[in-house]
Amino acid sequence: MKILLVKLSSLGDVVHALPVVHDIHAALPGARIDWVVEKSFAPLLVRCKGLHRVIPCEIRRWRKSFWTAATRNEWRTFKSELQREAYDAVIDLQGLTKSALVARLATLAPGGKRYALANQTEGSGYEAPTRWVADVAIAMQPHIHAVQRSRELAARALGYNLQTQPDFGLKVAVAQQGRVQAAPEKIANSTSKGRVVLVHGTSRADKEWPLDHWITLGRRLVAAGYPVALAHGNAHELTTSQAIAQALTKTAADTVLVLPLLPLDALTEALAQCAGVIGVDSGVSHIAVALNLPHVQIYNFGTAWRTGPVMGGHGARQVGVFARPAPTVETVWQAWLACWAVSSPASAGEVT
Structure with missing residues (x-):
């Protein structure tokens, strides 16, 4: 099963979503997981155990210079890289217009679906396009920790139950x-x-x-x-x-x-x-x-x-x-x- 996670920024939000990778592998051994993220945070994801491919983007920078030839070329390169694989599931963990755009551009395999949040949770950002783009919008309880929100969204999208405490899966030489x-x-x-x-x-x-x-x-x-x-x-x-x-x-x-x-x-x-x-x-x-x-x-x-x-x-x-x-x-x-x-x-x- 090929799965694409979309969580672009910020650094803390990306860290909060890391346990999703371990959860998926525990429930679906053999899954291949890719992740789209802002380029500045890609080095952290490279250290995340279980990721097949990290796809960097620079949407923060591109939207400030969208009219330039350089930005258009970079966008085409990113889009080509994003659409290189066809996914059985695309999960928008962010819930913003920019993440919805990335989810929409990703290629689905036959029978594949896009999943996203159906509502805003307390203290989080949320924009309606994420719900419009999704094939399945999943409602979350409003009062929920940021780590648990991502974990529950992925679990409900892919049909498994959470069994353990979060495992962030960072590969470092820690004693x-x-x-x-x-x-x-x-x-x-x-x-x-x-x-x-x-x-x-x-x-x-x-x-x-x-x-x-x-x-x-x-x-x-x-x-x-x-x-x-x-x-x-x-x-x-x-x-x-x-x-x-x-x-x-x-x-x-x-x-x-x-x-x-x-x-x-x-x-x-x-x-x-x-x-x-x-x-x-x-x-x-x-x-x-x-x-x-x-x-x-x-x-x-x-x-x-x-x-x-x-x-x-x-x-x-x-x-x-x-x-x-x-x-x-x-x-x-x-x-x-x-x-x-x-x-x-x-x-x-x-x-x-």
Whole structure:
């Protein structure tokens, strides 16, 4: 059976849909699964076990220059690649006009069908064309986690029942319980605890955590024996990383590392080599969830139930913390200690 998944963007949304690949293979051994995604996120999907083909597109860029010859040529190339295979099922996991267009352009095998969402769920984007294009539009309960929504849509489209907790299926060299065994020298650390990556960058300014909070948290981590690494994805985020590092290196220069600007696949590999992640609601934080790292996700909005760690909660390895206008450093710190204790019981007595 040949199946095409359509989930173009954004990074966090793509991560949330990853378990669908494992679910399909568990229910339908031998299925061949392709996935259409924005080119910038394709390196992550290349690391997803069970994908036959990743088909990159650049719809975000193309719609800004649709009148140019270069864009028209690129669109024709993408369309040719998309229509190279005929699919028994095309599943639009996104529910937007752009994903509906891709689903419509894909070629169906005889008897094949297009599936999509029939309605909007709480906090998600939704546009009517996805329903018009589909042969089968599937109604979802309005209050549903983003990961579960994709899983249930695919399961109901293909006629199987979900049996397990989500498996994100990322292929990386990650040691047991997030510990470093043979890590890159700049990420690996000789301490028993390993580096904690701080992910302060997000696409929305109103999701950011205050700079002084990051500095205070970093000092607590360093004092407790957790070296810190700072991630960034653009020049603005680099400036923030450097500001945090400058504040921390006044007393602990050897324990603070500003990561270089890394492509998505290399960043995923770097995260996998670290002891855990503390970050805001962002695509990179969601990768940490997919890697099953000890993780605290910081929310200024009450949306952790929808996009936060799936198994998050008291006593969990991963947890989302929420407060307005922002969670306190103490709240985040205590959440980190709890996540670390669950992940590494032998080390729990070492923290204070």
